[in-house]
Amino acid sequence: MRHIISVQLENESGALSRVSGLFSARGFNIESLTVATTNDPTMSRMTIVSIGDDNIIEQIIKQLNKLIDVVSVTDLTATEHIERELLLVKISLKNDSQAEVDRVLDGFDAKIIDASEEAYTIELAGKSQKINDFIEAFDADKILEVSRTGVTGVCQKI
Amino acid sequence: MKLNGAQILVDCLKSEGVKHIFGYPGGAVLHIYDALDACTTMDHILVRHEQGAVHAADGYARTSGKCGVALVTSGPGLTNAVTGIATAFTDSIPMVVISGQVPSAVIGSDAFQEVDAVGITRSCVKHNFLVKNADDLAQTVKKAFYIATTGRPGPVLIDVTKDATIAEIDYEGYPETISMRSYQPEVQVNADQVAKAIDIIASARQPIIYSGGGSVIGNASEALTALTRRTGFPITQTLMGLGAYPATDKQSLGMLGMHGTYESNMAMHGSDCVIAIGARFDDRITGNLEKFCPDAKIIHIDIDPSSVGKVVGVDVSVIGQVNDVLRALIKGLENKELPNIDAWWQQINQWREVDSLAYKTKSGVIKPQTAVEALYEVTQGDAIVTSDVGQHQMWAAQYYPFDKPRRWINSGGLGTMGFGLPAAMGAKLAEPELDVACITGDGSIQMMLQELSTMLQFHTPVKIINLNNGYLGMVRQWQEFFYDKRYSMSYMDALPDFVKLAESYGHIGIRVEKEEDLKPALIEAFKQKDRTVFIDIITDPTENVFPMIPSGAGHHEMLLAGRDEMASTNDSGLNLV
Numbered sequence: 001m002r003h004i005i006s007v008q009l010e011n012e013s014g015a016l017s018r019v020s021g022l023f024s025a026r027g028f029n030i031e032s033l034t035v036a037t038t039n040d041p042t043m044s045r046m047t048i049v050s051i052g053d054d055n056i057i058e059q060i061i062k063q064l065n066k067l068i069d070v071v072s073v074t075d076l077t078a079t080e081h082i083e084r085e086l087l088l089v090k091i092s093l094k095n096d097s098q099a100e101v102d103r104v105l106d107g108f109d110a111k112i113i114d115a116s117e118e119a120y121t122i123e124l125a126g127k128s129q130k131i132n133d134f135i136e137a138f139d140a141d142k143i144l145e146v147s148r149t150g151v152t153g154v155c156q157k158i
Numbered sequence: 159m160k161l162n163g164a165q166i167l168v169d170c171l172k173s174e175g176v177k178h179i180f181g182y183p184g185g186a187v188l189h190i191y192d193a194l195d196a197c198t199t200m201d202h203i204l205v206r207h208e209q210g211a212v213h214a215a216d217g218y219a220r221t222s223g224k225c226g227v228a229l230v231t232s233g234p235g236l237t238n239a240v241t242g243i244a245t246a247f248t249d250s251i252p253m254v255v256i257s258g259q260v261p262s263a264v265i266g267s268d269a270f271q272e273v274d275a276v277g278i279t280r281s282c283v284k285h286n287f288l289v290k291n292a293d294d295l296a297q298t299v300k301k302a303f304y305i306a307t308t309g310r311p312g313p314v315l316i317d318v319t320k321d322a323t324i325a326e327i328d329y330e331g332y333p334e335t336i337s338m339r340s341y342q343p344e345v346q347v348n349a350d351q352v353a354k355a356i357d358i359i360a361s362a363r364q365p366i367i368y369s370g371g372g373s374v375i376g377n378a379s380e381a382l383t384a385l386t387r388r389t390g391f392p393i394t395q396t397l398m399g400l401g402a403y404p405a406t407d408k409q410s411l412g413m414l415g416m417h418g419t420y421e422s423n424m425a426m427h428g429s430d431c432v433i434a435i436g437a438r439f440d441d442r443i444t445g446n447l448e449k450f451c452p453d454a455k456i457i458h459i460d461i462d463p464s465s466v467g468k469v470v471g472v473d474v475s476v477i478g479q480v481n482d483v484l485r486a487l488i489k490g491l492e493n494k495e496l497p498n499i500d501a502w503w504q505q506i507n508q509w510r511e512v513d514s515l516a517y518k519t520k521s522g523v524i525k526p527q528t529a530v531e532a533l534y535e536v537t538q539g540d541a542i543v544t545s546d547v548g549q550h551q552m553w554a555a556q557y558y559p560f561d562k563p564r565r566w567i568n569s570g571g572l573g574t575m576g577f578g579l580p581a582a583m584g585a586k587l588a589e590p591e592l593d594v595a596c597i598t599g600d601g602s603i604q605m606m607l608q609e610l611s612t613m614l615q616f617h618t619p620v621k622i623i624n625l626n627n628g629y630l631g632m633v634r635q636w637q638e639f640f641y642d643k644r645y646s647m648s649y650m651d652a653l654p655d656f657v658k659l660a661e662s663y664g665h666i667g668i669r670v671e672k673e674e675d676l677k678p679a680l681i682e683a684f685k686q687k688d689r690t691v692f693i694d695i696i697t698d699p700t701e702n703v704f705p706m707i708p709s710g711a712g713h714h715e716m717l718l719a720g721r722d723e724m725a726s727t728n729d730s731g732l733n734l735v
Binding site: 013014017021025055058062063065066068069070071 | 276277280281305339463464467468471
């Protein structure tokens with residue numbers, strides 16, 4: 001099952017490789033990993049999406065907690081939470097396809113952030129499934145480049 | 159006070175109460191060595207190879223319970239130390255390793271003797287630090303010792319750039335306390351979990367205590383003994399746990415696992431309640447997981463939550479210092495009446511009658527088991543015994559029953575050949591009044607031979623018991639059993655004359671080829687209190703370690719010496735190797 005794990009850790013050099021090294025050394029799967037500092041500049045938040053059965057997810061959480069730099073670990077999927085991912089995608093406008101592209105954009109509340117005669121650069125934020133659906137709404141040959149941030153998320157509980 | 163980084167580092171180690179440092183100098187640590195030269199309260203042991211330094215610090219830590227300290231230079235100094243660090247990590251040994259690093263200005267430029275020490279060691283340390291600034295040194299050393307010695311202990315590496323050792327700064331002294339928001343090792347024992355454990359214990363009819371290295375590292379020997387006596391339960395101990403509970407006591411069933419006793423493994427298999435204490439269900443212990451303790455409720459006591467449920471699902475876990483948890487259990491059992499388990503003991507005693515450690519002697523040949531038994535007799539079971547890795551390690555564990563903790567020093571988790579000799583040196587420095595014996599083999603001893611030189615220079619008289627069978631015995635045994643006797647590269651031709659070798663290093667060498675000479679030679683060796691003696695014992699080259707759970711089998715499917723034909727196990731079994 002897919003889990004979103006949110007990790008607060010010391011903002012120190014090497015902290016990221018401690019986490020990624022842990023995943024590769026123990027054979028855990030990473031679907032995506034995002035990291036940035038928080039409002040406290042000495043602390044980073046990392047959001048990891050991983051797939052595994054309950055035992056594996058339990059081990060991942062325990063092993064993360066064991067890392068000295070890690071302050072807290074939360075399995076967001078175990079609680080009410082909000083998850084978002086950001087997509088930047090370049091879509092070709094060749095072969096008079098602009099009307100078709102515009103129609104897709106309307107349906108997804110996506111934003112054109114750069115436009116030329118040949119292509120749009122489009123921004124879309126949402127759950128991963130929405131991003132997947134959006135990309136799949138275009139013919140494969142229209143998609144010039146895809147860049148996704150991976151998932152970030154927060155607990156809904158205050 | 160104005161001091162340079164190296165002087166600060168040395169002051170930190172002094173303030174931490176360090177008495178012995180094992181190390182080897184080199185370019186990046188010359189300032190540190192210069193500062194050490196002025197220090198009169200710490201002894202530096204100059205090893206002959208950095209791996210030896212870390213193993214010696216490890217042996218010192220295992221024997222004394224204190225934090226071991228090693229000091230190595232950058233590049234190859236650090237890479238040589240890695241095997242030792244990984245050995246300590248796998249067995250949860252408290253240790254601080256300080257490595258030199260190239261000047262911070264040239265980090266990343268492939269400078270002379272530069273390696274990414276923090277990167278290389280990341281997966282085999284509890285934590286590591288790179289210090290590029292003298293201002294960070296004191297705080298980092300304090301953190302390193304705190305991390306290494308608390309919670310589940312482990313090695314911590316401090317990589318210090320050369321410029322950080324040279325810079326002069328105002329030093330305000332070694333910090334007295336430390337707190338880290340991301341590391342809080344203190345654990346309160348959960349009373350509800352203890353109550354649940356007691357419910358299981360109080361209804362057990364076929365209970366067994368399965369105690370591991372955590373009982374030794376956690377100094378829980380007394381509490382473990384008290385709990386075992388209070389419950390009247392049988393106890394089996396892992397290779398790492400030997401000595402925490404006295405092996406010669408009647409409730410002790412001996413070691414369990416791949417080469418454990420018949421009664422231990424059968425009792426595990428037949429148990430309805432396994433109390434795992436500071437043990438981690440290693441694959442050498444469990445055998446085939448599908449056949450592991452089929453009818454037991456399992457209670458798991460450990461300081462490390464990630465040990466729980468990692469390999470085997472458990473019914474109740476109690477997280478905490480082993481000592482605290484055991485005391486809570488003893489208290490909780492105060493007014494409890496436990497069921498009568500006489501029938502269980504009767505069953506166990508029947509298994510005991512199988513006498514699974516019996517072996518056949520052969521005239522004209524010294525059996526390695528006999529050699530270990532002779533050592534036990536001559537040292538009256540009271541020596542510190544270190545070992546290397548292989549058949550001799552198993553025979554030492556089987557035929558030298560340890561009654562006290564921290565007397566049996568071996569690389570159980572990583573299985574590092576070469577560990578025994580430097581570990582013996584560290585053990586002797588930690589306990590100079592006790593006899594120290596290193597049980598080794600002709601394969602293992604050659605991996606760290608050079609430390610014989612250190613042992614002379616720093617006067618650490620130990621007795622080396624070399625069970626010399628001319629083979630990499632454990633490899634040979636597996637090739638005999640599982641590879642149709644194709645002995646690929648397990649025969650050691652051209653062995654040195656170990657007696658002359660010992661003599662050339664300034665020690666005493668004795669060769670023993672006849673069983674009747676065994677005990678007199680050992681008695682003579684141990685009379686030499688101030689000398690290291692190398693006793694080269696020529697043993698039966700074809701002897702195998704029994705009993706044995708072949709790979710893929712369960713605890714109840716043991717093979718016994720001389721009674722079971724060893725047949726190759728199936729392919730799926732071999733995959734478990």
